[in-house]
Amino acid sequence: MLQARSADASLIAHAGRSYFPIAFIARLPFAMMVVGVLTLVVASRDSVALGGINSAFVGIGSAIVGPMVGAAADRFGQRTVLVPVGLANAVLLGVFVLVVQSTAPDLAVLALSFFVGASAPQVAPMSRTRLVAIIRQRMAAGRQEKVLSGTMAYESAADETVFIIGPFLVGLLASAIAPWVAVAGASVLTFVFVTAFALHPTGRLAVGEQAEVTQAPARQLLRPRLVVVVVGILGIGFFFGSTLTSLTAFMETHGESSQAGLLYGLMGIGSAGLALGSAAFPRAFGIGWRWLVFGVVLLGGAIAFASADSVLAVGIILAVMGIGIGPTLVAQYSLGSDRSPVGRSATTMTILGSAVIVGQSLTSAVVGEVAESSGTQAAMLFPAISAGIVVLAAVVNLVLSRRD
Template sequence: MTLPQLSESPLVRHAGLSYFPLAFIARLPFAMMTVGVLTLVVAERGSLTLGGLNSAAAGLGTALAGPLLGAAADRFGQRRTLVPIGLLNAALLGAFPFVVASTVRDLVVLALSVLIGASAPQVAPMSRTRLVAIIRRAVRADRRERVVNGTMAYESAADETVFIVGPFLVGLLATAIAPWLAIAGASVLTLVFVTWFALHPTGRLAPVGQTSKAQAPVRELARFPLLTVVAGALGIGFFFGATLTSLTGFLADDGSGDRAGLLYGVMGIGSAALALASAAFPARFSLRARWLAFGSLLLAAAVTYALARSVPALVVALAMLGCGIGPTLVTQYSLAAKLSPAGRSATTMTMLGSAVVVGQAVASAVTGLVVDRLGADAALALPAVTAAFVVAAGIAHAASAHSAERQPVPA
């Protein structure tokens, strides 16, 4: 698509071309958070276990506060929510290297990690909410579903890229300069780009019909079909954490653990490409079918990954994994957009975003323990376990949706 054609898109015209690179950079600190905390604590305190606990603590903070931040954005608007929370998060990230390097107890460091996770501005779900709001205002009804699917494809590809680039930046800065620099860099990025994102004109948008009267009750968020999608996103987070940590552990046995980010990028290339390509899938290839198809591909590739015992075999397996993970994540966010209760779009998207981060943090900690106690070869099997979880969530979603379709319509 040429630049003039792109600028003619109603979505791009209303959001502005500058919006997309801004939203991309603004979500980088979120992807750097858990790995940056882990790297800094291990470097300063010399404990891999403590580092894993702090990474998990940041994930716990996100799990506890993320949906609440989404609810606040739904009720008060993104600007009023993102500006203060972004400033708070930047300050906490800036203070973290000093606290870790000081003589304070480990419990204080853990508490600060929880606060960092709790105050993390979740730009990705907020961006999805804004773009869906624009689509519902500016795109004809007969084209909306296709444009929403294409937008979720782009957003998921951006997420995939960020979750590859973020850990890579942390590793690069920690190795080339100092471990504290990654967290300090995340603080600066949050201060500048999250604030800029919050103040962007699209930050004034709210989903169509979102008023205090039109907003669906909170209990609508607990409907089983939507919860299965959240569970699927949690499984994606499990997969990310288990894959990166097991890959690092396997390569570290040969003294080349610093290559993990580069090899991990192989998965990101295929993942982002297939995520974008999913926008061209025909409507008859339903979202439920896509989840099961690409989730199954993910599981098969994860089994191949578990059996790999050489770098070339790992590269092949990672390329296959990318072909499964990208379209699966796109499908989950597209389903979330369809199932979001009225006036609860930011909350719904934040639930998925929180689930991914929580899953990544928990799986990173668990996989690290498996590497330490059972060896890297055993840890290579964990991504297959997480892929099976993703498929199981897809089956549960398909079953619940099928059951709902068979229910008789009230007279």
């Protein structure tokens, strides 16, 4: 168990200095899977359509099984669930590399893609659950609100960063060495760092000290005020997938497709910075209004992206869109944490995390097909549509909050 600390000690002191770097690296494979599978299938099977379908299957597997993994963690403890799930995922990623490059039928590759997504370790939502538990159980009541806000800001910035770094690493490894190296690397990272995360002492705290709490009925996960947050974060997933795919198509028309990952990384600069800075926003600037305001910034940037015609313009627009992403994610995860049914925090956070990967994988497949059949300009409309979903969900959230 964690060592006893003063209620005035910092969150880092409570969690341990090794916790944050381990938790950060452990979530990287999750962000690499969709793009890694897409890249490897396209390279090995010479079919963009098949690659897109496989990436969608990764998301479908995560959507169906991910919440079950979170529910199991709520019931049996993170360590008990995460160790076997992480090991299974590492093995499946390694097997996927071998199967996709063999003469195995496409159906076998699709099945493996589903199981890769289904066994994806839900590190990000489980990290949030652990840190919220530490704050609620170990820190002085007067400090909890401020520390919780800062923690949600950090976690959202970490998520945004890995969803930028993940595709960048896949592209770098695929172009510098070979497409299979990215998926194999995700397997190694999962085996080492997800296991380390699972076995970290904080894995006991998240459930062990809440074992006496009676779980709320599962139907409370379907409450409108929580569902609207899931829809909003699904929109962010749509945005990630559609932006990366349409950007790749755009750069391909300019003869520089290998640089798409570098440009995509520009979006992470403002996003991570503003996400971390969200803790400094005044309380009068409520979480729901932050979601709406920064969602509108995201929408404005996406509309400009749809009409951009030069690499320089796209780079500037991506940096602006990043300003909207970070605070929006912070607001959504904060609301998800606040509205989580009693005893189902890991389930809630897993649903939110799965929504991102589902949105990313589905739009990667759809937008890739649109880019091939209808052209790059049509594909570049999809980030604006995705941002529109984010803004619409923000409006509905404010209406529901006002009614309640």
